[in-house]
Amino acid sequence: MLLPDLSFLVIQFLSGLTTAMFLFLIASGLSLIFGVLRVLNFAHGSLYMLGAYLAYGLVAWFATAPGKFWVAVLGASIGVALIGGIVERTLLRRLYGREAVYQLLFTYALVLIISDVAKLLWGTGQLSVSRPPILGGSVSLFDQVFPRYNIFVIILGPAIALLFWFVLHRTRAGRIIRAAALDREMLGVLGVHVDRLYTAVFMIGAWLAGLGGALVTPVVTIVPGMDVEVIVNAFIVVVIGGLGSFWGALLGALALGQVMSFGILILPRFSLVFVYVLMAVVLVMRPWGLLGKPLRG
Amino acid sequence: MILEVRDLYTAYGLSQVLFGVSLSIGQGEVVSVLGRNGVGKTTTLRSIMGLARPSAGSIRWKGRETVGLAPYEISRLGIGLVPEERRIFADLTVWENLDVARRPAERGEGWTVERVSDLFPALRDLRNRRGGYLSGGEQQMLTIARTLMGNPDLLLLDEPSEGLAPIVVEQLKEQMLRLRGEGIAILLCEQRIQFSLGLSSRAYILEKGRVCYQGTLEELEANEEIGRTYLAV
Numbered sequence: 001m002l003l004p005d006l007s008f009l010v011i012q013f014l015s016g017l018t019t020a021m022f023l024f025l026i027a028s029g030l031s032l033i034f035g036v037l038r039v040l041n042f043a044h045g046s047l048y049m050l051g052a053y054l055a056y057g058l059v060a061w062f063a064t065a066p067g068k069f070w071v072a073v074l075g076a077s078i079g080v081a082l083i084g085g086i087v088e089r090t091l092l093r094r095l096y097g098r099e100a101v102y103q104l105l106f107t108y109a110l111v112l113i114i115s116d117v118a119k120l121l122w123g124t125g126q127l128s129v130s131r132p133p134i135l136g137g138s139v140s141l142f143d144q145v146f147p148r149y150n151i152f153v154i155i156l157g158p159a160i161a162l163l164f165w166f167v168l169h170r171t172r173a174g175r176i177i178r179a180a181a182l183d184r185e186m187l188g189v190l191g192v193h194v195d196r197l198y199t200a201v202f203m204i205g206a207w208l209a210g211l212g213g214a215l216v217t218p219v220v221t222i223v224p225g226m227d228v229e230v231i232v233n234a235f236i237v238v239v240i241g242g243l244g245s246f247w248g249a250l251l252g253a254l255a256l257g258q259v260m261s262f263g264i265l266i267l268p269r270f271s272l273v274f275v276y277v278l279m280a281v282v283l284v285m286r287p288w289g290l291l292g293k294p295l296r297g
Numbered sequence: 298m299i300l301e302v303r304d305l306y307t308a309y310g311l312s313q314v315l316f317g318v319s320l321s322i323g324q325g326e327v328v329s330v331l332g333r334n335g336v337g338k339t340t341t342l343r344s345i346m347g348l349a350r351p352s353a354g355s356i357r358w359k360g361r362e363t364v365g366l367a368p369y370e371i372s373r374l375g376i377g378l379v380p381e382e383r384r385i386f387a388d389l390t391v392w393e394n395l396d397v398a399r400r401p402a403e404r405g406e407g408w409t410v411e412r413v414s415d416l417f418p419a420l421r422d423l424r425n426r427r428g429g430y431l432s433g434g435e436q437q438m439l440t441i442a443r444t445l446m447g448n449p450d451l452l453l454l455d456e457p458s459e460g461l462a463p464i465v466v467e468q469l470k471e472q473m474l475r476l477r478g479e480g481i482a483i484l485l486c487e488q489r490i491q492f493s494l495g496l497s498s499r500a501y502i503l504e505k506g507r508v509c510y511q512g513t514l515e516e517l518e519a520n521e522e523i524g525r526t527y528l529a530v
Binding site for chain 1: 367389393398400
């Protein structure tokens with residue numbers, strides 16, 4: 001095997017970084033919901049898929065309006081947050097006192113329902129959304145080209161991570177969310193309406209998934225099945241990084257993005273092997289993930 | 298009386314813990330509930346706070362029935378629980394623990410981080426320390442201070458002297474006397490009588506989920522037989 005030249009490696013690194021940013025958006029929401037609500041949301045990938053389909057629908061709706069892509073991204077992510085809020089309030093809430101297996105079954109049922117609803121509304125074909133004009137085209141880097149839109153994603157990812165960190169650590173709402181993850185009963189005794197907080201946290205997680213789904217539309221085709229693909233990857237990210245850990249989600253996403261990007265160079269047909277090897281190594285060394293904590297109780 | 302508990306029956310699953318507990322506290326009064334481990338002191342406090350659902354009986358707070366309300370609602374009505382296990386948010390700093398519990402007072406100036414730090418000066422130097430890295434005494438101060446941040450009119454204290462060094466216990470008692478001076482009512486649960494002496498006026502003794510004795514602290518102190526029979530020494 002010839003050693004590829006440096007510029008090619010840089011491009012490959014950057015596309016791994018792009019993948020990582022989408023993975024981070026999904027996994028951070030999944031991790032946040034688990035950390036606070038202690039619910040492993042199987043349907044998180046479905047919320048991501050809904051974000052993609054809603055963005056497609058909104059772009060078609062606003063076909064002639066300028067800035068339609070951005071309106072669609074905003075509308076789709078907020079729409080997914082609202083759907084998440086309704087699901088949490090009306091359905092998921094009834095299962096908190098039960099064993100975890102009921103919650104798993106419920107969120108898995110949601111996967112099936114959302115998947116069929118999406119097929120009913122948007123069919124089974126491949127849909128695509130074009131890049132917003134302002135981010136169209138490519139830039140050249142070391143004699144190679146790299147899409148401008150991907151650069152935007154690579155910048156946006158850390159920006160959202162920073163915003164996320166700021167909210168969790170520098171605002172009172174964030175401190176209350178962190179306290180809820182540690183001891184929800186005590187927080188209620190201190191006068192916080194924890195039920196409402198749970199709805200808000202689920203909506204934030206759903207918003208992140210919807211945002212990821214909406215932003216990914218110019219990069220991948222929208223197809224049924226993207227929900228399951230992404231939830232598997234998101235689970236790998238949180239297994240590597242540690243479920244419930246914010247920095248873990250970022251680290252896991254960065255690791256998985258690069259492994260996927262470079263794995264394909266080494267063993268094109270078996271690139272997934274590297275992903276599972278990485279996950280297995282982490283599970284053996286630190287079953288609770290690189291930055292996670294062993295589960296209490 | 299601001300709090301009146303009548304004939305309270307509470308069970309955890311199939312095991313009945315309280316068999317008709319009745320007690321009352323006046324405005325600004327400090328009342329002790331004494332008894333050995335497992336007689337129902339904690340369950341009484343958890344029932345008042347709404348954390349355990351009584352199967353029978355009534356709890357009236359300022360004339361209003363509170364059985365069936367959620368803990369956050371009871372907290373907002375002015376009752377604050379300081380649990381025996383302290384339950385500090387271990388990953389949050391001392392300041393963050395206090396900030397999370399902050400709720401504006403309905404009248405008067407209310408408690409602030411500044412004011413609770415005056416009451417517990419040790420907390421001032423620890424404000425950026427994580428809750429999980431505090432000593433037992435520091436945690437006890439923080440958990441009381443945290444509850445005060447919600448401006449309660451009644452403090453439910455569950456065995457605050459448990460596991461603390463004698464000198465820390467003395468200091469804590471001084472601080473509780475200052476709280477009493479602020480006009481906050483305190484319901485104090487203890488296994489021994491020592492912490493209550495000089496702090497509370499009246500006491501109830503619990504035995505097997507019932508009140509088996511009530512009287513003033515002086516009467517109780519004079520009656521050695523009751524102490525031997527029902528209290529830890």
